Amino acid sequence: MIGVCPRCRVGEVLAILRLPHTWTNASGGRVRGVSEVLLCARCDADDPVTRHFPAHGPVRPQDADRLARDLLRRLARARPPKPDEDALKAETEAWYRGDL
Numbered sequence: 548m549i550g551v552c553p554r555c556r557v558g559e560v561l562a563i564l565r566l567p568h569t570w571t572n573a574s575g576g577r578v579r580g581v582s583e584v585l586l587c588a589r590c591d592a593d594d595p596v597t598r599h600f601p602a603h604g605p606v607r608p609q610d611a612d613r614l615a616r617d618l619l620r621r622l623a624r625a626r627p628p629k630p631d632e633d634a635l636k637a638e639t640e641a642w643y644r645g646d647l
């Protein structure tokens with residue numbers, strides 16, 4: 548078991564999808580990051596990917612192709628979260644004030 552879902556605090560995390568992404572910061576520089584999208588047995592019960600993990604065991608070889616297809620579909624839908632502009636701004640202001 549990977550852990551308990553931080554969204555519902557009950558469901559089991561079945562898989563963690565890591566999405567590399569980049570964004571442009573205020574000074575125009577490219578920032579690289581990785582967002583993690585958790586697959587929760589409870590929150591994502593309707594997701595096709597979730598049905599590949601019912602027995603909490605390894606994925607059966609005959610299901611691997613189907614799982615790969617469902618994962619790719621899931622990744623295509625997943626959007627990495629935007630950086631929190633307000634938090635970034637507050638941190639920048641604190642830095643200029645010398646609080647950091």
Ligand SMILES: [Zn+2]
Pocket residue numbers: 552553554555556557558559587588589590591
């Ligand atoms: Zn959950």
